[in-house]
Amino acid sequence: MNRLAAPSGIEKRTWTWRRRLAVGAWVFTGLCVLGVLGTVLMVAYGLREPVERDKSCCWEENITPEWAAKSMGFRVPETATDRRAGLRTNVQYDVALLAFTVSTAEADRFLKPLQPEGTQLVHNTTPEEPGYTRSDGFGHLGLPEPETFVDGMRIGGLCRGDAETPEGRAVQFCTDIYAHEFQPGTTRIYLRASSDAALAKPPA
Structure with missing residues:
Protein backbone atom coordinates (compact mmCIF):
# COMPACT_ATOMS: atom_id res chain seq x y z
CA MET A 1 0.00 0.00 0.00
CA SER A 56 -1.36 78.98 -26.47
CA CYS A 57 2.34 79.77 -26.66
CA CYS A 58 4.34 82.16 -28.76
CA TRP A 59 1.64 84.15 -30.53
CA GLU A 60 2.72 87.72 -31.21
CA GLU A 61 0.52 90.68 -30.35
CA ASN A 62 -0.36 93.64 -32.58
CA ILE A 63 -0.60 91.49 -35.71
CA THR A 64 -2.98 93.12 -38.16
CA PRO A 65 -4.29 91.75 -41.46
CA GLU A 66 -2.56 94.62 -43.24
CA TRP A 67 0.79 93.73 -41.71
CA ALA A 68 0.33 90.03 -42.44
CA ALA A 69 -0.66 90.61 -46.07
CA LYS A 70 2.33 92.89 -46.67
CA SER A 71 4.79 90.53 -44.95
CA MET A 72 3.45 87.48 -46.79
CA GLY A 73 3.31 89.26 -50.14
CA PHE A 74 -0.42 89.18 -50.86
CA ARG A 75 -2.81 91.89 -51.99
CA VAL A 76 -6.10 91.35 -50.20
CA PRO A 77 -9.12 92.40 -52.28
CA GLU A 78 -10.55 95.71 -51.12
CA THR A 79 -13.97 94.10 -50.83
CA ALA A 80 -12.70 91.55 -48.29
CA THR A 81 -14.47 91.35 -44.94
CA ASP A 82 -13.84 89.50 -41.68
CA ARG A 83 -10.09 89.92 -42.02
CA ARG A 84 -8.03 88.06 -39.42
CA ALA A 85 -4.29 87.54 -38.95
CA GLY A 86 -1.77 86.01 -36.58
CA LEU A 87 1.92 85.31 -36.20
CA ARG A 88 3.36 82.42 -34.22
CA THR A 89 7.08 82.44 -33.54
CA ASN A 90 9.16 79.35 -32.92
CA VAL A 91 12.82 78.53 -32.46
CA GLN A 92 12.65 76.54 -35.71
CA TYR A 93 10.28 78.59 -37.87
CA ASP A 94 7.68 81.35 -37.87
CA VAL A 95 4.14 80.92 -39.18
CA ALA A 96 1.99 83.81 -40.43
CA LEU A 97 -1.76 83.40 -40.83
CA LEU A 98 -4.18 85.46 -42.87
CA ALA A 99 -7.87 84.86 -43.48
CA PHE A 100 -10.58 86.92 -45.12
CA THR A 101 -13.97 86.55 -46.77
CA VAL A 102 -14.92 87.62 -50.29
CA SER A 103 -17.42 86.69 -52.95
CA THR A 104 -16.58 83.46 -54.74
CA ALA A 105 -16.02 85.38 -57.99
CA GLU A 106 -13.56 87.69 -56.20
CA ALA A 107 -11.88 84.66 -54.61
CA ASP A 108 -11.34 83.12 -58.04
CA ARG A 109 -9.77 86.34 -59.32
CA PHE A 110 -7.48 86.40 -56.28
CA LEU A 111 -6.47 82.75 -56.60
CA LYS A 112 -5.93 82.40 -60.36
CA PRO A 113 -2.58 84.27 -60.59
CA LEU A 114 -1.33 82.32 -57.56
CA GLN A 115 -1.60 78.97 -59.28
CA PRO A 116 1.65 77.69 -60.83
CA GLU A 117 1.31 76.90 -64.52
CA GLY A 118 -0.29 73.54 -65.13
CA THR A 119 -1.74 73.23 -61.63
CA GLN A 120 -5.11 73.86 -60.09
CA LEU A 121 -6.65 73.84 -56.66
CA VAL A 122 -7.84 70.39 -55.59
CA HIS A 123 -10.64 69.12 -53.40
CA ASN A 124 -9.95 67.97 -49.87
CA THR A 125 -10.11 64.19 -50.22
CA THR A 126 -8.41 63.41 -46.90
CA PRO A 127 -10.08 65.70 -44.36
CA GLU A 128 -9.13 65.82 -40.71
CA GLU A 129 -11.72 64.89 -38.12
CA PRO A 130 -14.04 67.66 -36.83
CA GLY A 131 -12.43 69.35 -33.86
CA TYR A 132 -8.93 68.88 -35.27
CA THR A 133 -6.51 71.56 -34.06
CA ARG A 134 -2.86 72.40 -34.50
CA SER A 135 -0.47 74.60 -32.55
CA ASP A 136 -0.04 77.01 -35.48
CA GLY A 137 -3.60 76.75 -36.72
CA PHE A 138 -6.45 79.08 -37.54
CA GLY A 139 -8.15 78.11 -34.30
CA HIS A 140 -6.07 80.91 -32.79
CA LEU A 141 -8.10 83.30 -34.95
CA GLY A 142 -11.39 81.77 -33.84
CA LEU A 143 -11.86 79.79 -37.06
CA PRO A 144 -12.21 76.05 -37.69
CA GLU A 145 -9.14 74.50 -39.26
CA PRO A 146 -9.64 74.44 -43.04
CA GLU A 147 -8.26 70.88 -43.22
CA THR A 148 -11.52 69.65 -41.66
CA PHE A 149 -13.77 70.85 -44.51
CA VAL A 150 -14.76 68.82 -47.55
CA ASP A 151 -17.78 70.47 -49.17
CA GLY A 152 -16.79 73.64 -50.98
CA MET A 153 -13.11 73.30 -50.02
CA ARG A 154 -10.26 73.76 -52.51
CA ILE A 155 -6.60 73.42 -51.53
CA GLY A 156 -3.40 74.62 -53.14
CA GLY A 157 -0.13 76.28 -52.36
CA LEU A 158 2.99 77.89 -53.78
CA CYS A 159 6.42 79.18 -52.92
CA ARG A 160 8.03 82.37 -54.12
CA GLY A 161 8.50 82.31 -57.89
CA ASP A 162 6.36 79.23 -58.50
CA ALA A 163 3.79 81.31 -60.37
CA GLU A 164 5.20 83.52 -63.14
CA THR A 165 2.81 86.36 -62.47
CA PRO A 166 3.30 89.63 -60.58
CA GLU A 167 1.20 88.19 -57.77
CA GLY A 168 3.22 84.98 -57.71
CA ARG A 169 6.56 86.78 -57.68
CA ALA A 170 5.39 88.97 -54.81
CA VAL A 171 4.82 85.97 -52.52
CA GLN A 172 7.55 85.96 -49.89
CA PHE A 173 7.24 82.48 -48.33
CA CYS A 174 5.92 79.02 -49.08
CA THR A 175 2.21 79.31 -48.42
CA ASP A 176 -0.63 76.85 -48.02
CA ILE A 177 -3.83 78.13 -49.61
CA TYR A 178 -7.36 77.08 -48.69
CA ALA A 179 -10.51 78.42 -50.33
CA HIS A 180 -13.76 77.43 -48.65
CA GLU A 181 -17.09 78.35 -50.20
CA PHE A 182 -18.95 78.01 -46.90
CA GLN A 183 -22.16 79.35 -48.41
CA PRO A 184 -23.20 79.79 -52.05
CA GLY A 185 -21.35 82.72 -53.57
CA THR A 186 -19.22 83.43 -50.47
CA THR A 187 -15.70 82.09 -49.92
CA ARG A 188 -13.26 82.37 -47.05
CA ILE A 189 -9.58 82.39 -48.02
CA TYR A 190 -7.07 80.91 -45.59
CA LEU A 191 -3.34 81.57 -46.07
CA ARG A 192 -0.64 79.94 -43.94
CA ALA A 193 2.98 80.94 -44.66
CA SER A 194 6.03 79.34 -43.04
CA SER A 195 9.50 80.84 -42.78
CA ASP A 196 12.72 79.26 -41.47
CA ALA A 197 13.99 82.77 -40.81
CA ALA A 198 12.37 84.95 -38.17
CA LEU A 199 9.83 87.39 -39.59
CA ALA A 200 10.25 91.06 -38.79
CA LYS A 201 7.75 91.89 -36.09
CA PRO A 202 5.40 94.89 -36.33
CA PRO A 203 6.06 97.80 -33.97
CA ALA A 204 4.52 97.43 -30.53
Whole structure:
Protein backbone atom coordinates (compact mmCIF):
# COMPACT_ATOMS: atom_id res chain seq x y z
CA MET A 1 0.00 0.00 0.00
CA ASN A 2 2.84 2.36 0.87
CA ARG A 3 4.40 1.78 -2.52
CA LEU A 4 1.15 2.71 -4.20
CA ALA A 5 0.69 5.79 -2.00
CA ALA A 6 4.18 7.21 -2.59
CA PRO A 7 3.71 8.15 -6.26
CA SER A 8 0.43 9.84 -5.39
CA GLY A 9 2.22 12.09 -2.88
CA ILE A 10 4.95 12.90 -5.39
CA GLU A 11 2.35 13.80 -8.01
CA LYS A 12 0.58 15.97 -5.47
CA ARG A 13 3.79 17.81 -4.56
CA THR A 14 4.68 18.18 -8.26
CA TRP A 15 1.25 19.60 -9.02
CA THR A 16 1.52 22.06 -6.14
CA TRP A 17 4.92 23.21 -7.36
CA ARG A 18 3.62 23.71 -10.88
CA ARG A 19 0.59 25.57 -9.59
CA ARG A 20 2.78 27.91 -7.56
CA LEU A 21 5.01 28.49 -10.56
CA ALA A 22 1.98 29.26 -12.74
CA VAL A 23 0.52 31.63 -10.17
CA GLY A 24 3.87 33.36 -9.83
CA ALA A 25 4.14 33.72 -13.58
CA TRP A 26 0.65 35.21 -13.78
CA VAL A 27 1.42 37.64 -10.97
CA PHE A 28 4.68 38.67 -12.64
CA THR A 29 2.92 39.13 -15.97
CA GLY A 30 0.19 41.19 -14.33
CA LEU A 31 2.73 43.45 -12.65
CA CYS A 32 4.53 43.91 -15.95
CA VAL A 33 1.27 44.84 -17.71
CA LEU A 34 0.38 47.31 -14.96
CA GLY A 35 3.86 48.80 -15.19
CA VAL A 36 3.59 49.24 -18.94
CA LEU A 37 0.11 50.78 -18.66
CA GLY A 38 1.33 53.14 -15.96
CA THR A 39 4.25 54.20 -18.10
CA VAL A 40 2.02 54.75 -21.14
CA LEU A 41 -0.41 56.87 -19.12
CA MET A 42 2.41 58.95 -17.66
CA VAL A 43 3.93 59.52 -21.10
CA ALA A 44 0.53 60.38 -22.61
CA TYR A 45 -0.15 62.87 -19.83
CA GLY A 46 3.32 64.34 -20.18
CA LEU A 47 2.87 64.73 -23.92
CA ARG A 48 -0.61 66.20 -23.63
CA GLU A 49 0.36 68.92 -21.21
CA PRO A 50 3.15 70.39 -23.39
CA VAL A 51 0.86 70.18 -26.42
CA GLU A 52 -1.85 72.12 -24.59
CA ARG A 53 0.66 74.71 -23.47
CA ASP A 54 2.14 74.80 -26.96
CA LYS A 55 -1.21 75.78 -28.49
CA SER A 56 -1.36 78.98 -26.47
CA CYS A 57 2.34 79.77 -26.66
CA CYS A 58 4.34 82.16 -28.76
CA TRP A 59 1.64 84.15 -30.53
CA GLU A 60 2.72 87.72 -31.21
CA GLU A 61 0.52 90.68 -30.35
CA ASN A 62 -0.36 93.64 -32.58
CA ILE A 63 -0.60 91.49 -35.71
CA THR A 64 -2.98 93.12 -38.16
CA PRO A 65 -4.29 91.75 -41.46
CA GLU A 66 -2.56 94.62 -43.24
CA TRP A 67 0.79 93.73 -41.71
CA ALA A 68 0.33 90.03 -42.44
CA ALA A 69 -0.66 90.61 -46.07
CA LYS A 70 2.33 92.89 -46.67
CA SER A 71 4.79 90.53 -44.95
CA MET A 72 3.45 87.48 -46.79
CA GLY A 73 3.31 89.26 -50.14
CA PHE A 74 -0.42 89.18 -50.86
CA ARG A 75 -2.81 91.89 -51.99
CA VAL A 76 -6.10 91.35 -50.20
CA PRO A 77 -9.12 92.40 -52.28
CA GLU A 78 -10.55 95.71 -51.12
CA THR A 79 -13.97 94.10 -50.83
CA ALA A 80 -12.70 91.55 -48.29
CA THR A 81 -14.47 91.35 -44.94
CA ASP A 82 -13.84 89.50 -41.68
CA ARG A 83 -10.09 89.92 -42.02
CA ARG A 84 -8.03 88.06 -39.42
CA ALA A 85 -4.29 87.54 -38.95
CA GLY A 86 -1.77 86.01 -36.58
CA LEU A 87 1.92 85.31 -36.20
CA ARG A 88 3.36 82.42 -34.22
CA THR A 89 7.08 82.44 -33.54
CA ASN A 90 9.16 79.35 -32.92
CA VAL A 91 12.82 78.53 -32.46
CA GLN A 92 12.65 76.54 -35.71
CA TYR A 93 10.28 78.59 -37.87
CA ASP A 94 7.68 81.35 -37.87
CA VAL A 95 4.14 80.92 -39.18
CA ALA A 96 1.99 83.81 -40.43
CA LEU A 97 -1.76 83.40 -40.83
CA LEU A 98 -4.18 85.46 -42.87
CA ALA A 99 -7.87 84.86 -43.48
CA PHE A 100 -10.58 86.92 -45.12
CA THR A 101 -13.97 86.55 -46.77
CA VAL A 102 -14.92 87.62 -50.29
CA SER A 103 -17.42 86.69 -52.95
CA THR A 104 -16.58 83.46 -54.74
CA ALA A 105 -16.02 85.38 -57.99
CA GLU A 106 -13.56 87.69 -56.20
CA ALA A 107 -11.88 84.66 -54.61
CA ASP A 108 -11.34 83.12 -58.04
CA ARG A 109 -9.77 86.34 -59.32
CA PHE A 110 -7.48 86.40 -56.28
CA LEU A 111 -6.47 82.75 -56.60
CA LYS A 112 -5.93 82.40 -60.36
CA PRO A 113 -2.58 84.27 -60.59
CA LEU A 114 -1.33 82.32 -57.56
CA GLN A 115 -1.60 78.97 -59.28
CA PRO A 116 1.65 77.69 -60.83
CA GLU A 117 1.31 76.90 -64.52
CA GLY A 118 -0.29 73.54 -65.13
CA THR A 119 -1.74 73.23 -61.63
CA GLN A 120 -5.11 73.86 -60.09
CA LEU A 121 -6.65 73.84 -56.66
CA VAL A 122 -7.84 70.39 -55.59
CA HIS A 123 -10.64 69.12 -53.40
CA ASN A 124 -9.95 67.97 -49.87
CA THR A 125 -10.11 64.19 -50.22
CA THR A 126 -8.41 63.41 -46.90
CA PRO A 127 -10.08 65.70 -44.36
CA GLU A 128 -9.13 65.82 -40.71
CA GLU A 129 -11.72 64.89 -38.12
CA PRO A 130 -14.04 67.66 -36.83
CA GLY A 131 -12.43 69.35 -33.86
CA TYR A 132 -8.93 68.88 -35.27
CA THR A 133 -6.51 71.56 -34.06
CA ARG A 134 -2.86 72.40 -34.50
CA SER A 135 -0.47 74.60 -32.55
CA ASP A 136 -0.04 77.01 -35.48
CA GLY A 137 -3.60 76.75 -36.72
CA PHE A 138 -6.45 79.08 -37.54
CA GLY A 139 -8.15 78.11 -34.30
CA HIS A 140 -6.07 80.91 -32.79
CA LEU A 141 -8.10 83.30 -34.95
CA GLY A 142 -11.39 81.77 -33.84
CA LEU A 143 -11.86 79.79 -37.06
CA PRO A 144 -12.21 76.05 -37.69
CA GLU A 145 -9.14 74.50 -39.26
CA PRO A 146 -9.64 74.44 -43.04
CA GLU A 147 -8.26 70.88 -43.22
CA THR A 148 -11.52 69.65 -41.66
CA PHE A 149 -13.77 70.85 -44.51
CA VAL A 150 -14.76 68.82 -47.55
CA ASP A 151 -17.78 70.47 -49.17
CA GLY A 152 -16.79 73.64 -50.98
CA MET A 153 -13.11 73.30 -50.02
CA ARG A 154 -10.26 73.76 -52.51
CA ILE A 155 -6.60 73.42 -51.53
CA GLY A 156 -3.40 74.62 -53.14
CA GLY A 157 -0.13 76.28 -52.36
CA LEU A 158 2.99 77.89 -53.78
CA CYS A 159 6.42 79.18 -52.92
CA ARG A 160 8.03 82.37 -54.12
CA GLY A 161 8.50 82.31 -57.89
CA ASP A 162 6.36 79.23 -58.50
CA ALA A 163 3.79 81.31 -60.37
CA GLU A 164 5.20 83.52 -63.14
CA THR A 165 2.81 86.36 -62.47
CA PRO A 166 3.30 89.63 -60.58
CA GLU A 167 1.20 88.19 -57.77
CA GLY A 168 3.22 84.98 -57.71
CA ARG A 169 6.56 86.78 -57.68
CA ALA A 170 5.39 88.97 -54.81
CA VAL A 171 4.82 85.97 -52.52
CA GLN A 172 7.55 85.96 -49.89
CA PHE A 173 7.24 82.48 -48.33
CA CYS A 174 5.92 79.02 -49.08
CA THR A 175 2.21 79.31 -48.42
CA ASP A 176 -0.63 76.85 -48.02
CA ILE A 177 -3.83 78.13 -49.61
CA TYR A 178 -7.36 77.08 -48.69
CA ALA A 179 -10.51 78.42 -50.33
CA HIS A 180 -13.76 77.43 -48.65
CA GLU A 181 -17.09 78.35 -50.20
CA PHE A 182 -18.95 78.01 -46.90
CA GLN A 183 -22.16 79.35 -48.41
CA PRO A 184 -23.20 79.79 -52.05
CA GLY A 185 -21.35 82.72 -53.57
CA THR A 186 -19.22 83.43 -50.47
CA THR A 187 -15.70 82.09 -49.92
CA ARG A 188 -13.26 82.37 -47.05
CA ILE A 189 -9.58 82.39 -48.02
CA TYR A 190 -7.07 80.91 -45.59
CA LEU A 191 -3.34 81.57 -46.07
CA ARG A 192 -0.64 79.94 -43.94
CA ALA A 193 2.98 80.94 -44.66
CA SER A 194 6.03 79.34 -43.04
CA SER A 195 9.50 80.84 -42.78
CA ASP A 196 12.72 79.26 -41.47
CA ALA A 197 13.99 82.77 -40.81
CA ALA A 198 12.37 84.95 -38.17
CA LEU A 199 9.83 87.39 -39.59
CA ALA A 200 10.25 91.06 -38.79
CA LYS A 201 7.75 91.89 -36.09
CA PRO A 202 5.40 94.89 -36.33
CA PRO A 203 6.06 97.80 -33.97
CA ALA A 204 4.52 97.43 -30.53
